[in-house]
Amino acid sequence: MSLSHLIHTHPLIDNHAHAILSHSHATDYASYPFEQITSEAQGPALHNAHRSLPLLRAINDLAGLYGCPDVVQGDHRAEDRWEKLLAARAECVKTEAGYEELVRRCLHGTQVLLLDDLLPGHVQEYTWHDRFTPSQTKRIVRIEVLAGGIIDEMKTGSNFTREEKEDAFSSFAKSFADAIQGAIADAAVVGFKSVICYRTGLDVGNPDEASVMEAFVRTASMTGTCRVEDKSLNDWILLRTLDLLKQHRLQHEEETPKPVQLHTGLGDADINLLTSNPAHLQPVIARYPEVAFVLLHSAYPYTREAGYLACVYDNVYLDLGEVFPMVSRDAQQAILRESLEIVPTSRLLWSTDGHYFPETFWLANRQFRLVLDEVLTEYVRREDLSLLQAMTAAADILFHNSNRLYGLNLSPDPVMAGSTAITANMVATSDTTSATSGVPWLAKLAKLNVKFVWVQWLDYTATTRVRMFPVREFLRLAHQQRRLGIARANLRMIQTDAVAPGSSCAGQFYLQPDLATLAPNLAFGPVAAAGGGRHPSASATVMTFWRGEDGVPLEGCPRTTLQRITRLLQTEHGLDVLCGCEIEVVLMRFDSVYNVYVPAATNHSWSQMTRETRPLVPLLEEIADTLASLDIELQQFHAESSPGQFEFVLPPSSPLQAIDTLLRARAAIVHVAEQHGLRATLHPRPYTSAAGTAAHTHISISKTTPDMTLSSSISTATEQSFLAGLLAHLPSVMAFTLSQEESYARVQAGIWAGGEWVAWGTQNRETPLRKISPAHWEVKTVDGLANMYLALAALLAAGYLGLKHSLPLTIQDCQGDSSVDREKYGITTPLPNTLQASLAALQADVDLHTLLGKEFVQDYIATKRTEREMLLAMPDSERRLWLIERY
Structure with a gap:
């Protein structure tokens, strides 16, 4: 994987964002000006945004998102281009389904959202966002809104008397502490947020109780919805929250307290730019080392000050959000470089500060990935960072730092990452x-x-x-x-x-x-x-x-199914899987006189160069060269035992990649053979006099250690339960691995095709599962007519079920003829000898088809039975020709 590939594909955790507008207000630009996707300006000043570099860039980007390239074509006035863009957007979101599709596209690549869902407006509930991300949305509680809500509930419609002040404030303080402690205990809440920067500034003081009570009374006496904006009360709310978090940390030493996010730097005209400098927070940060502080929005234009704090204090993190897409590309690069000047990459977090419009998420994520790629690539080129260090930094910033800080305990979603x-x-x-x-x-x-x-x-x-x-x-x-x-x-x-x-x-x-x-x-x-x-x-x-x-x-997507089962083995049992595939093909020539295919070589035998084999060597070498040109390096290739039969061995890799490579390699082999007038077929027995053609598949499992390195040390119990699962479900699995009636012509004893019984043996080629080394098996009951994604998924699912149920291994290591010495080795179950029998076994295997997907298995069984009826209605010679032409 390259650095660019990782940056542009790694799932991300958005550690600070806000809720998205409901569909009914998606185009309510009077209440929610769309220009604010790139500008903090409001009122008349917002009209100037049309001539700002961030918005002009956003128009170009969004034209691609909406599929309207004509918006950016020609020399139109900025205002005209803006109107055309809004028209294209209106077309995308005119229906609720269209709007949700836009949201889905804009959040693609985001694994989880951490939402401050208390931004006022006509927005969706935070749980609504769950449908667009693999992991459930989490909440960030805004403490000033929480306090304001408590005060609103306490109002009596008249001002407090002096006699009531003390009791009222005491009641408020208790309710506020209860609410904060409840949020600490709430699994849906992962952190807190303060907007004290907006309200009264980051120069937090130590107000005395009398001034706080007076501020509380003034706030509670307001008409309308309460807005906490008195400095003494604001400072008290933040410090009380920090006290409660510190107290929780001291009482629960094993737990890391939930972080506090603070708005810093960039904001609208409501902010005091001078007191938005995070340097004002240094005394508070030093006073509460038990609490993690997240300085939001790159603290722009005070990025270096925030970076200093994140460097010298272990409890400070710098969030890189909001400036993407609020500033120009050059400014984005400069901000990221300033952030990296002294801040450890383990203390940098990513967020979009996405709000109201789904496009704010999309623009931020897209622009950040591009800038992160440009900056880290330059550092690698200059040798300031090694490639591995840059890749680690990117993954940490996008995902792992937030995952650790907020205690999310997530693994990067493999479907997204892969x-x-x-x-x-x-x-x-x-x-x-x-x-x-x-x-x-x-x-x-x-x-x-x-x-x-x-x-x-x-x-x-x-x-x-x-x-x-x-x-x-x-x-x-x-x-x-x-x-x-x-x-x-x-x-x-x-x-x-x-x-x-x-x-x-x-x-x-x-x-x-x-x-x-x-x-x-x-x-x-x-x-x-x-x-x-x-x-x-x-x-x-x-x-x-x-x-x-x-x-x-x-459900039933072959590649997703394989990926999902692989993930279950990794996440639930800490196992990594490697898969290696062998390609056996028979090279045949078409005899137009008799309308049949005949072997390209009949003077032919296993691993020999015979009179008829040698003329085929240039073709075999061309196949190897062609595969190499496709970045597929063969481990070896050789003549197999059947006339015209050859084997090409592919290198091991992860399951999904192994099957992707297998299909590309097969297609290339068939293609090169066709250019030489030959047919390379996977037919399991293109003529009855041969042992047949398989697609032997190697599976090995290894343990993932905490530092993500691989170890071959698999416990005996793990290996035996995995193998026991393979054996227990093998008759059902064969509905996927031997998926045509023709495939069962190879279920015979004495032809080294796996025999006729459910068995295993170390280096025994007359058993369907040959053990090669610890935790490494070759599966022989597989051929080229199978959908190999599903075949491997079913095999791994069987092993997973063995581990899940801790199945004991009752069948012994067969070192003889499995069809003769069955009692000695505990061999009792015959392999299915027809497709009907394996499909029936699959139908009855509740555990397996529940794991793979009940609806999918029913679709699969119906398809294979219909296919079987169609093929068996043909005469034998016609069916053989039909299959050779297609496989």
């Missing part, structure tokens, strides 16, 4: 030549000179489906300016485009490109020069995740 489809937070432009800085996938498109992108997904029949896009239209899809909808009926579609019973003509799901998988396609022209590999095409391919109408991961 997909890199956070395009709204990258660059909103359709210009591939000017938008490549800091955006690796855009740079890759430009470097490859790509004109077309194939958007691909693998369905339940292991058929690769493709939609092809001109690159400019693909950029709209990648930036989520449009969606690619697929009819839900496709979930039950077979290769002939017929659909299984139970499908619906209504509804659709959406394909989200996983930009990490963007790879060059291979040209379909003449054969490349010998030894040079295939020439690249003007097209590229990209795999996808499936999303529902609401944008959340769709």
Whole structure:
């Protein structure tokens, strides 16, 4: 992973933001001027914002977000461009569904929001925001509003008498302390916020009780809603909050008190610029070392003063928010550089200060990622930071520092982190030549000179489906300016485009490109020069995740399912998984006289170079060169035992990456063979005289240590329970790994294909699970007709269930013939010998299909049964030809 890739794809924690307007007020610009997305000005001064660099830049960016490039084309007056932008925005948000889709796009890449939800206005409840982020929204309690609400409840409609003052203030003080302590105990609250900077300034004094009581009485005597803005009372409210947090810390030594955020620096005209300097807070910070202080908004224009405090006091953090997008790009860079001058990167936090409009979140996140990339990349180039140090700093600022400070205990969401489809937070432009800085996938498109992108997904029949896009239209899809909808009926579609019973003509799901998988396609022209590999095409391919109408991961998406099971093993059991895949293919020639495929070599045997094998060596080497040109380095390749059969061994990697690589490698092998007039087929038994063709899959598990390094030290109990789960659920799993009736021709004894019984053995090739080394197995009951995402997901799910239920390993290490010595090794269960039998086992395996998804498993079973009926209706020779042509 590159530094740019990490910065532009790492999930982020927004440590300070505000609620979003309800749809009914989304275009109420009279009450909520849209110009305030980049300006703190109000009233007449706000009209000048149209000529400010931050707003002019925002217009360019938002034109891409709304899909209206004409807004920035031509030499229009700023005011005219603004009106055109507002019209485009109105079109996006005219329906509630459209508005929520805009919110979803603007919050994409944000794992959790920490909301100060007491900003006045027609805003959504804080829980409403949960639907747009993987983790539930948390609250930041604004202490002045909390105090004001208590005072409002105490009002009697008349001023307090002198005799009532002491009792009234005592009652208020108790209610305020109870409210703060309640917030400390509330799991939904992760911190507190003070706007004393706005009200009376950061020069907090030590007011005496008499002055505080007088201030309280004056405040309580106000007409209308209470606003706490008397200095003595404001200072008391902040100091009392700090006292309560300090007290909690001393009483609960094991707990870290919830932080206090303070507005500093940048604000509207209501602020006293001189007393917004965080340097005024130094005595208070020094007085409360038990309390963590977060200085908000980069303290601009006092960034260096805030940085000094965050450097010399262990309990001070500097938030980098609000200046993105409120100042120019140059100013943003300068502020980040000033923040990094002396502040440890472990004390920097990110926030958007997003409020009212979802675009404030989008602009802030997008611009911050770009500037963070530019600044850290320069430091790496100058060798001030190593690449690893820069990557660590970026991840800390975006996620880990806030995760620790607020006690969130989150792991970066793997779907977000792995997909890199956070395009709204990258660059909103359709210009591939000017938008490549800091955006690796855009740079890759430009470097490859790509004109077309194939958007691909693998369905339940292991058929690769493709939609092809001109690159400019693909950029709209990648930036989520449009969606690619697929009819839900496709979930039950077979290769002939017929659909299984139970499908619906209504509804659709959406394909989200996983930009990490963007790879060059291979040209379909003449054969490349010998030894040079295939020439690249003007097209590229990209795999996808499936999303529902609401944008959340769709149950049954093969890649999401595999990613989710992998995550469960990591988060619940601390296990990392590596997967290695073997590709076995049979090279065949088409005999047009008899309308059959015949092996490309018949004088052929395992790991030998025979008379007919040697002429194929240039082809094999071209395949290896081609894979290398696609960044796929083979570990080895050799002749297998069946006529015309060869094996290519891929390197191990994480499960999702392993299958992505496997599919790219298979496609390249098939393509190169086609250029030489040959068919490279994955058919499990393209002729009956051979042992058959498999897709052996290696799985190894290792422990993640606290410092995130890997250790091969897996306890015996963990290894045995994982293996016991694999064995217990293997008959059900085979519905995914041997997914066609033809596949079961290999479930035989004596052909080194895994035998006929549920068993395992160390280096025993006649068992379906061959143990190679501790916590490393080869699964032999897999072939090339399977959807390999689902096959591996089912295997890992079986192992996970073994761990979840602490299954004992009752089957012994088989060192003989599993079909002969069954009693000796505790072998009792036969492998399914038909697809019907494995589908029935899957149907009855409640634990497995509950884990994988009940609705998905029903779709899968219906699809495979319909496919099976279609294929078995063909004569044997026709079915063999049909499968060889497709697999």
